[in-house]
Amino acid sequence: MNINDMIQESKIMTGPFPDFDKRSYENPLLHFKEWFKDAINSEVKEPTSVVVSTYDKERITDSRVMIIKAMDDQGFFIETNKEQAKVDQIAYNQHVAINIYWREQGRQIRIQGIADSTANFDHVEDYLDAKTRDLMVYKIIPSRVEFYQAKNQGGYERLLYTLNEDKWQNTHL
Numbered sequence: 001m002n003i004n005d006m007i008q009e010s011k012i013m014t015g016p017f018p019d020f021d022k023r024s025y026e027n028p029l030l031h032f033k034e035w036f037k038d039a040i041n042s043e044v045k046e047p048t049s050v051v052v053s054t055y056d057k058e059r060i061t062d063s064r065v066m067i068i069k070a071m072d073d074q075g076f077f078i079e080t081n082k083e084q085a086k087v088d089q090i091a092y093n094q095h096v097a098i099n100i101y102w103r104e105q106g107r108q109i110r111i112q113g114i115a116d117s118t119a120n121f122d123h124v125e126d127y128l129d130a131k132t133r134d135l136m137v138y139k140i141i142p143s144r145v146e147f148y149q150a151k152n153q154g155g156y157e158r159l160l161y162t163l164n165e166d167k168w169q170n171t172h173l
């Protein structure tokens, strides 16, 4: 079989999917918590493995899988070795994007925000390898988050949270 036949025959979005949660929350971190609990209950594989995108000095974008190690009411914590490309990239440009795809549920979460390397992480230190190793810890503080749900009958629904003057607003797209 030729490669393009193989690509064409690869199954996508097989379902069955949960219904889109019509509730909107005060902020996307609360919404994330609910979806994360659902992901655990639905036995999503590796729900903490996420794609983190950055941007370098030559304006070339980059991305890689990282693990979300913890969260609090303002953001998500990730960590990395210090001598790495992403550390230079984030030093150059704090804006990052995170993409999460939970295929078992047909769900995607897209996060845009700032990677803060100076944020306090004492309250989540027990969940970080940085407790025992000299790692770079970033707190990703979101400013825009989109929740995407594929529908069983085809198509999708999206709910977008945006931050306006420190207040979260949301809209169905």
Ligand SMILES: Cc1cc2nc3c(=O)[nH]c(=O)nc-3n(C[C@H](O)[C@H](O)[C@H](O)COP(=O)(O)O)c2cc1C
Pocket: 049, 062, 063, 064, 065, 066, 067, 068, 078, 079, 080, 081, 084, 085, 086, 087
């Ligand atoms: C499932 C998975 C989880 C990973 N988790 C991390 C992580 O939490 N932190 C990290 O720095 N790299 C992690 N990596 C490795 C990165 O994807 C990447 O290869 C490495 O960090 C170098 O990236 P950079 O050159 O862009 O800095 C993970 C890779 C995979 C496949």
